[in-house]
Amino acid sequence: MGYEFSPADVAYLRSPEGDAAVAEVGRLALTAGSYLADVRTARELVGERAGAVLETVLLRRRAAAKVEEPGRWLFTDEALQQATPEVVARHRAERFAGRDVHDVTCSVGVDLIALGAVARRCLGSDLDPVRLAMARHNCAVPVVRADAVRPVSRGTAVFADPGRRDAAGRRRWRPVDFLPPLDSLAEVYRGRDLAVKCAPGVDFADVPWAGEVEIVSLDGQVREACLWTGNLATVRRRATVLRTGGPEWTVTDAEPEDCPVRGAGExxxxxxxxxxxxxxxxxxxxxxxxxxxxxxxxxxxxxxxxxxxxxxxxxxxxxxxxxxxxxxxxxxxxxxxxxxxxxxxxxxxxxxxxxxxxxxxxxxxxxxxxxxxxxxxxxxxxxx
The missing domain is CATH 3.30.2130 (VC0802-like)
Structure with a gap:
């Protein structure tokens, strides 16, 4: 587990003083060989906020694989691990274009920014006060504190990215392995257009309420499944292949599937x-x-x-x-x-x-x- 941020830590990091401290500590190498000495230096520079500043510097360095401008972001370790790469978030957000959208598990706001860029109106919510404070720093979309399974909006399309329970080494995921459970989200938002991001190892038979299952890969690595319902679903199954800075394509079960079994070609x-x-x-x-x-x-x-x-x-x-x-x-x-x-x-x-x-x-x-x-x-x- 990473450093456990407090609301006071986030307030400090959002201040000019905190921003300057992160920039100063960010000049340190923080490599395996220099880490202990660099931590001592950080404590001398920042004092009691050294833990929050050091964690922010390290998380921003890791975040380069997820977001394009990591130097402006605030994360927790868990939020960064679960965060959608921006390329994937923008792809998913395209289906919400022109809609009123509520991200009911907005975390630190990666998906919220992508949705806010295309939606007519957009709202984010989460239960974690630290992540909400970070989301307010990271994006301009309004956010409120609310439980994903206790709706606080009406008439919007809904996006959810539930957390994962600890399941080390698991290749197949069940609806109850998520927080909140997938079936609970489906029941609460029955009748509304809903998209739920989940692990690609989910068994399709376990989510019969999903009108469409989309599997997404980025740069050759399978990243996620997205379960679409209502008017957001257009086919039963879809594979989407994305590349950072490159072409993207998709194939669906609505296309022909006639192919021969044949001997090896070239x-x-x-x-x-x-x-x-x-x-x-x-x-x-x-x-x-x-x-x-x-x-x-x-x-x-x-x-x-x-x-x-x-x-x-x-x-x-x-x-x-x-x-x-x-x-x-x-x-x-x-x-x-x-x-x-x-x-x-x-x-x-x-x-x-x-x-x-x-x-x-x-x-x-x-x-x-x-x-x-x-x-x-x-x-x-x-x-x-």
Whole structure:
């Protein structure tokens, strides 16, 4: 856990004196080697507020991965961990354009800023007085203290980003794993257009009230699911792929899903994780004229890969065994190897040392199965 801010800490940080203190401490390196000495320096400079100032400096440095101008933000450690990257927040806010919107779990205001930029009118609320004070510093949208499951607005579309209970290592999430629970939000705002951000591991069958489930990835990493209801929902399932400063695209279950199962072509394509998680592999394949190498495996193949992705040009392929793969890699002089596995109980980190790689070459190997037969595709990864 990070430093526990008090309302007095936030008031200090919002003052000219606090702003100057953060700037001064921000000049310190605060690296592993200098940290203890830097903490002593910070205490000499700031006194009893050193903890709040140091935490703010460290959080702003981490926040560069979430917000574009971290130097103006106030966060708590937990709020920063859960905060939506601005690219994702802006994408989600587009559906609320021109609406009256209430963010009922506004926290420190990352989503609130994105919503406020497009909404006709916007309101934020939260129960945590510290986060509310930080939100007032971070954004110009009005905020009030209120419980998300005790509505204080009428006639608005609603956005919620409930907290997560501690569930280390969990890949599947249940509605009760969130605070407030997903089903409680759905019941309280029944009849209103609602969007709920949650972990991408939620089981779609557990949220039958969601008109649409959207899985979002950013820069190749699956970030979240968003559950849309009412007029905000437009399809049943959607995968959205975002890139910082780059193109974005989406695929939905309203598109054709006719794609063949076929033998390996010139390329192996590993669809973006949002496509896989949303169950839209066949729709993505149909869009790009690809086929599946097995009807139950998410790897696709074709002679022309989709544009602007990292795909795998097949050099050799055949029945997989460690012995045969080791021999192939040795013959090709592969010393650096990326290992992708799907459909087999195989740990790449344990396999790699057993292959005894040697040479100056570099390759990727896709290990999977066709039917019950394990196969290996030795490839060269290329950006298309």
């Amino acid at each position: 390329w192996i394509i590993d669809p973006d994780g949002a496509v896989v998680r949303a169950g839209l592999v066949r729709h993505y394949a149909a869009r790009h004229g690809l086929g599946q190498i097995d009807p139950h495996i998410a790897y696709l193949t074709g002679d022309t890969p989709p544009p602007d992705i990292r795909a795998f040009r097949v050099l050799e392929h055949g029945h997989y065994s460690e012995k045969s793969l080791r021999a192939t890699l040795r013959r090709l002089g592969v010393g650096r190897l990326e290992i992708l596995v799907r459909g087999l109980d195989l740990d790449p980190n344990k396999l790699r040392p057993r292959l005894r790689l040697a040479g100056d070459g570099e390759a990727s190997v896709v290990v999977t199965r066709i039917g019950r037969t394990p196969v290996a595709f030795v490839c060269r990864a290329e950006r298309t």
